[in-house]
Amino acid sequence: MLRLLQNRLYLLLRAATPLLSPTRHRACLLLSTSPAPFSLEGYLVSACGLAPDQARKVSKQAFDEASKVARKPFQDSSRSRLNTASNPDAVLALLSGAGLSRAHIAAVVAADPLILRSSAKAVGPRLLALRDRLGLSSPQIYQFLLVGSRALRSCDVFFISFFGSFENFLLAPKWPTRLLTADLDTRVKPNILLLRRCGLSVRDIVQLCSTEPTLLGLNAERVKDAVLCAEALGVPRTSRTFKYAVAVAACAGKQKVATRLEFLKSALGCSEAEIAVSKMPTILGVSEDQLLPKIQFLLNEVGVEPQCIAKKPALLGYSLEKRLVPRHCAMKLLQSKGLLNTDLPFYSLAKIREQTFRMNFIDRYKDSVPGLADAYAATTAGGVLPGRNGRQGDQGQLGPWKEVTSSDRDEVAADM
Numbered sequence: 282m283l284r285l286l287q288n289r290l291y292l293l294l295r296a297a298t299p300l301l302s303p304t305r306h307r308a309c310l311l312l313s314t315s316p317a318p319f320s321l322e323g324y325l326v327s328a329c330g331l332a333p334d335q336a337r338k339v340s341k342q343a344f345d346e347a348s349k350v351a352r353k354p355f356q357d358s359s360r361s362r363l364n365t366a367s368n369p370d371a372v373l374a375l376l377s378g379a380g381l382s383r384a385h386i387a388a389v390v391a392a393d394p395l396i397l398r399s400s401a402k403a404v405g406p407r408l409l410a411l412r413d414r415l416g417l418s419s420p421q422i423y424q425f426l427l428v429g430s431r432a433l434r435s436c437d438v439f440f441i442s443f444f445g446s447f448e449n450f451l452l453a454p455k456w457p458t459r460l461l462t463a464d465l466d467t468r469v470k471p472n473i474l475l476l477r478r479c480g481l482s483v484r485d486i487v488q489l490c491s492t493e494p495t496l497l498g499l500n501a502e503r504v505k506d507a508v509l510c511a512e513a514l515g516v517p518r519t520s521r522t523f524k525y526a527v528a529v530a531a532c533a534g535k536q537k538v539a540t541r542l543e544f545l546k547s548a549l550g551c552s553e554a555e556i557a558v559s560k561m562p563t564i565l566g567v568s569e570d571q572l573l574p575k576i577q578f579l580l581n582e583v584g585v586e587p588q589c590i591a592k593k594p595a596l597l598g599y600s601l602e603k604r605l606v607p608r609h610c611a612m613k614l615l616q617s618k619g620l621l622n623t624d625l626p627f628y629s630l631a632k633i634r635e636q637t638f639r640m641n642f643i644d645r646y647k648d649s650v651p652g653l654a655d656a657y658a659a660t661t662a663g664g665v666l667p668g669r670n671g672r673q674g675d676q677g678q679l680g681p682w683k684e685v686t687s688s689d690r691d692e693v694a695a696d697m
Contacts, residue, residue, distance in 0.1 A: 319365050325394070328366070328373060330387040343394035371401035379408045380419025381426075389423070393430040407433050411441075421447055439465055443473075444487055463498035471501045476527070479508055480518045493528040507531035510538060515559055526562035533566050541565045541572075548576045553591035561594040575601050583609055583627050593628045605631060607660040611642060614653065620646055 321343060325336035376386050390396060396404075411417045411425065425447065426433065429440070444450040463469050476486050489496055496504070504527075511526035512518070520526075530538050542565060545554035558565060564572070575597050579585040583605075590596055599605055608630050615621035621642075630638065639657075647654040 321394070321397075324366060324369060324397075325390065328369065329390045330383055331391060335391060339391050339394045343397075346395055368401060369397040372397055372399055372404060375401060375405050375408055376426075379412065379422050381423055385423045389426045389430060392427055396426075396430050396433070399433070404433060415441055415447065417447060425450070439469070443483070444490075445483070449487065460495055460498035468499070468501060469497045472497045472499065472504045475501065475504055475508070476524075479523070479527070481524050481527075485524045489524050489528050492525075493532050496528055496531055499531055504531050506535060510535050511562070514538070514542070514562065514565075515555055516562055520559070522560065522562055526558075529562050529566040538565050541567070541569060544569045544572070548573070549587040549590060553587045556591040557594040557597075560592070561598070564594055564597050567597070572597060575599075575605065578605060579627075585627060589626070589628065593632075596628060596631060599631055603661050604635075607657055608638065610660065611653070611657055614650065615642065615646060618650060620649065 322336050322340040325331040325339055326333055329336075331339060373386060376389065381389070408422070411422050417425065425441070429450065441447055441450045460469075473486060476489075477483075481489075486497075507527050507530035510530035511523060514526055514530075516523050516526040533541075542554060542558065545557065545564070548554075549557065576590070578601060579590060579596060580587070585596070596605070609627065612621060612625070612627065612630055616623050616625075630642070633641075643654050643657050
């Protein structure tokens with residue numbers, strides 16, 4: 282009777298939807314008389330200890346990531362090593378054998394569910410290397426897996442050794458799949474050797490990995506071209522900024538670098554652009570759409586000379602809406618009241634850390650200038666967008682500052 286009911290339900294579902302979605306396809310399989318397929322969502326609950334809602338979310342994440350890796354839709358969990366519980370069981374056993382608790386295993390699987398389809402034969406030796414070769418404790422292995430489990434299932438534990446210490450590895454940004462799946466012998470190690478021959482120290486390369494983590498995973502020829510491009514920009518190998526010039530040339534590409542350099546020359550002048558790039562090559566990694574409003578604001582509104590921008594290119598690295606515009610408004614207001622030296626260069630205020638700036642220039646004068654703190658807080662939170670030709674926007678955007686200055690005029694008029 283039960284089998285008859287299952288068959289009828291299966292036929293009804295099939296007739297209703299000729300082209301079944303992956304979800305309904307799995308539902309039909311469950312209603313068939315054949316053994317139920319392996320369910321990743323159910324396994325995450327029963328074996329890994331995830332809550333049902335979390336398991337559903339993690340399962341979807343696993344399917345989405347697997348689809349990206351395979352470059353085609355991941356129809357169901359019957360692929361690869363997830364067709365049965367045997368491989369996931371083996372992986373969980375290895376994690377448990379490394380000293381991870383059930384709660385730790387659940388957290389690791391939630392962070393990277395595809396670890397369950399990793400080859401147990403590959404994962405096992407790498408876990409042993411973490412413990413025996415690198416001397417990591419069980420808590421440290423857990424910390425490593427939370428941020429670098431893709432390294433465990435994609436490559437050797439080379440990157441921990443390269444970074445010099447486990448602590449340095451943890452400070453690195455989230456590891457991109459492109460780097461972790463790159464071949465160590467044909468890409469990563471040749472790129473490191475090339476950069477070392479260019480005069481970069483291991484520390485320099487580690488710093489580059491922290492800012493441009495995809496660099497070592499690029500094609501070796503592209504990195505060679507980036508070295509030549511950096512030199513063509515006038516950044517010598519002996520310069521402390523050479524490593525950043527290589528990174529931006531490799532990741533942005535020669536064409537984009539050339540285009541942005543020409544843009545800077547047209548906006549600032551040829552010699553000024555070359556000076557700025559030699560001091561801060563990373564500005565070539567910023568799009569023209571982001572650079573143009575900053576340059577126009579600095580030139581037209583603040584009155585900064587192109588030569589100053591060339592000598593202090595860090596100005597182009599600050600946020601226009603949350604740093605440059607609000608600080609300029611505060612500076613002009615304080616100068617108008619005689620509370621700030623009018624000869625103080627704008628760069629001196631722009632480079633100060635936010636907490637220090639608030640303490641010395643906002644909190645310090647908030648009683649002397651009513652509304653100053655509120656106006657600054659409003660603009661840094663909402664952002665004051667520049668208008669045409671880099672000038673500040675409409676009255677609504679500058680409302681907080683206009684209210685402060687208008688109240689000052691009202692006080693003056695009342696005194697008269």
